[in-house]
Amino acid sequence: MAELFQVTTDPEIEPDDVHYHDSDSAYNDSLxxxxxxxxxxxxxxxxxxxxxxxxxxxxxxxxxxxxxxxxxxxxxxxxxxxxxxxxxxxxxxxxxxxxxxxxxxxxxxxxxxxxxxxxxxxxxxxxxxxxxxxxxxxxxxxxxxxxxxxxxxxxxxxxxxxxHLRPAPYTKQVVSLVQEASAKFGKSMDNLDTWPAAMKEAGYTDVVCKIVKAPSSPWAKDPKQKEIGRFFQAHQVHSVPAYTNVLLSKILGWSKTEIDILNMHVLRESKNLEVHQYGKLYLIYGRKPL
Known part of the structure; x- marks a missing residue:
């Protein structure tokens, strides 16, 4: 089946290595x-x-x-x-x-x-x-x-x-739980990849879907990506409880204590630059033909 719309994805984000000490690098080189x-x-x-x-x-x-x-x-x-x-x-x-x-x-x-x-x-x-x-x-x-x-x-x-252990991916767990809860709520957050086809079916032409990768903390090497990461990191302080407090409690039956603990782990994980997480932003547009 031929694709009826254009999809482009950003290249992989290169992580910054500035937080590694030179002395550690020299030691590792010798090893x-x-x-x-x-x-x-x-x-x-x-x-x-x-x-x-x-x-x-x-x-x-x-x-x-x-x-x-x-x-x-x-x-x-x-x-x-x-x-x-x-x-x-x-x-x-x-x-x-x-x-x-x-x-x-x-x-x-x-x-x-x-x-x-x-x-x-x-x-x-x-x-x-x-x-x-x-x-x-x-x-x-x-x-x-x-x-x-x-x-x-x-x-x-x-x-x-x-x-010295890498943290468990609490952010991934939250994303999965929010997606599950939103689907049960009837307003799924996990169907963005179907939107271009839906627009095409609705009659739009020249449908384009651009997927932009945005780091969730300032771990990227590129200065622009690092700046984006700083803002997303600050944004998570408010966005994480905004998404979890209602969906996890009313839809999945979690207690407030359970949600607070999970949110705490996610926010702590966002401060760890060893965790190279990023979100995918779907930028979708189309044209109504004459």
Missing amino acids: ESESYRTSITSSVLNYKYHAYREGEYALPNDEEEQDRMDLLHHTYSLILDGEIHIAPIKNAQRVLIIGTGTGIWAVHFADPIQPKWVPPNCQFEIDDFESEWPYAHHFDYIHGRELAGSIHDFPRLCKQAFA
């Missing part, structure tokens, strides 16, 4: 060097027990221990019916594994085909996971296994992991 990725020197690891921060870990790391850990990995795989984790997460782009052991879990997560070589998207680093983490970016998933007996301060580790 990405070929020599760092491909070798773990004997000056750091001994054959029997850990030499890095010696005394911090009570178990050995010799060949027998590595065999035990690989066997345990297979045992966990049997317990979990072939899965390597149970977290309800899909399409994770950045993953941090603490206490990686032999690295077999990391390799299998990075490439489910389980190759014998280290996948290019898997990088090993030698560090103490109870020290301050040097990462400037956030992770979609942080995984640890067999950590009992190797942690001094578990509450601190939990807080550090929490600080």
